[in-house]
Amino acid sequence: MKSLSVDQLLEELRRRRWTLYFFGDPKAPHLIAAMFQWEVCADVLILRGEEDATAYRVPTFREDDDVFLPGIVSWQYHSDPEWTLRAVLTIGVPGQADAPFALLRPDSLSKIPIELRRPVTIRPAGLVQRPTL
Known part of the structure; x- marks a missing residue:
């Protein structure tokens, strides 16, 4: 079985309609994040470099919950x-038996400080068109 590349896995995020966030210069961002909003939580991915990435699920019960600066995470x-x-991409759907439901203190890597979030370019990945050849 052939292993999927990082590019193919990123394409899967786009296919699943994750929203992309480019922090810093859009042509050379210092951080790239992706977020998928469920009804009561969000899945977040932070790409810091070629060897460094973090993902987590954060509850979003209140409108003012900050998915990039979580107080608690479930995974x-x-x-x-x-x-x-x-x-x-393989954690369980919220509410299903295989979904994480613990309440954990987020690691410092599961946060993007506010000072690193400007400027930001937001791209709803489901609306991004594939380039045509």
């Missing part, structure tokens, strides 16, 4: 981008 994972993408 978190830190590794290289390939394994982190694989992990976040």
Whole structure:
């Protein structure tokens, strides 16, 4: 069985309609994040570099919950981008038996400080068109 590349896993995020966030210069961002909003929680992916990525699920019960600065998480994972993408794309759907439901203190890697979030370019990935050849 052929292993999926990071590019193919990122394409899967787009296919599933995750929203992309480019922090810093859009042509050379210092951080890239992706978020998928469920009814009561959000799945978040943070790509810091070629060898550094974090993913987590954060409850979003209140409108003012900050998905990039969570107080609690129900799941978190830190590794290289390939394994982190694989992990976040395979966690259970909220409410299903295989979904994480613990309440955990988020690791410092599961946060993006406010001072790193400007400027930001937001792209609803489901609306991004594939380039035509």
